[in-house]
Amino acid sequence: TDAGGSFYDRGHQYTSAIFVANDEERAIAEASKKALDESDRFSKPIVTPIVDAVPFYAAEEYHQDYYKKKPTHYQRYRVGSGRDRFIEKHWGQADYSSKSSDYAKPSQAEIKARLTPMQFKVTQHEGTEPPFQNEYWDNKKAGIYVDIVSGEPLFSSTDKFKSGTGWPSFTKPVQPDHIVEKKDFTMIWPRTEVRSKHADSHLGHVFSDGPEPTGLRYCINSGALRFVPVEDLEAEGYGDYLKLFQY
Template sequence: MKKIATLAGGCFWCMIKPYTAYDGVEKVVVGYCGGDKENPTYEEVVRGNTGHYESFQVYFDDEKITYRDILNIFWKNIDPFDDGGQFVDRGNQYRTAIFYSDDEQKIEAENSKKDLEEKYGKKVCTEIIKLENFYEAEDKHQNYHIKNEGHYNMYYKRSGRYNFVKSYWDRNNIDREKLKSRLTDIQFEVTQNDMTEVPFENEYNTNFEKGIYVDIVDGKPLFSSTDKFESGCGWPAFSRPIIDTNVMERVDYSLGMQRVEVRSLNANSHLGHVFEDGPEELGGMRYCINSASVRFVPFDEMDKEGYSDYKKYVK
């Protein structure tokens, strides 16, 4: 069923790209929510006098991506503990909020917020508000990350959002000492410190056995052997994830480059990077994944290990 999620995560330019990689997301539209003035302009809203939030709407097919998935992506791209705005953007117009359109969305939002507070032991300042109106922003603000890529990348990197996401969500959601005791050194460095293993000298580069690759941290299925191909890059390469919502993509500015990082959505493990130079017949994408970030489960052992439901993804 086609549905709409309405959210506010600070500067709306920064909240579109995180959703564009997921199957089931049909479009993302930015606009203004929660104020009294009809059809406000961007200039009016940014002054903070209209009561509106810079917001966005995600149009999605809930048979492919759930509302809870949408919320999980939302949390990992904002600072929900800030009640005065988001990062460099201060003021009521930049506060975070979830606008629900029905009781089902309201309950899901409340449960999701409660889970976050219990996990981190901190008050989540993101408001949960009944949706009364949504006014689409001017065309120049739609898909800003595409229309003004250079300015978007500079703003995103310097606004404080990028550093917060990397330092907080990618570092503070696990017991690092406990995890370090059960992973090998290379597995820990890759998944938790974003290290890249040596090309060609890693466990799964030349493995084309039938099966699936799961997150080394929590066992969540990430890739299928069906989508693995020889790329010559020295690391395992896949044309797509086994399920889109099991991974997330994020701009990575490390090492003086701009790349797209791939992380597991559930455990937040660093997996590798994705590039647009894969085989055209496979969709054109190359998910370049560190062997140390995954564990291979052979097809014949999938039932025993509890992955029977994923056998349909292995041909």
């Protein structure tokens, strides 16, 4: 439906095309394109051209298997460009799972290279940052909080409250299926650890001393989060969450 490129990437070299080698393939392609166009899955017409196959030339080596060589950059592109949101909207739930072909958790070396020492300690080694000395404990801006590693949506400012603990606190996750809870016995008394589902980042803990309507307090480390302000949601591929801020 986009004749000018593909998401962030603009220009003819980024447009889609169906290449056919003979009349039989052309007939199949035309029938498939017609069926999709008539399905009303998209609000705009299908503009992908059907053209005769031409000699294929492999791109430069640094382009090959880019999603494997630079998984973190590729995942940021998928989320930030709106690609995953587009797929989820038109084709169903996007899969951020680290076990899926779409998302592979980066190596520890790559994660360490792009995170601060505190972010790495928190997310990869179950660390805890100092209270009142972290980025988001007193953040009052509207927006959502996503996993610092994978970008999966976790919490919203609409559920954030002042707990007095010195850490960002929320009454509930914005995307419950992106949260995994585990029993934590590292202290004298057992606690419930909170981790992100797809990046498996340590986020913090959840306690049953929060305000209504849930009675829960998700006590989360700022170092595990990246804040996306409401004005940037659409541009970064989180447009579906704008409805949270439309009063």
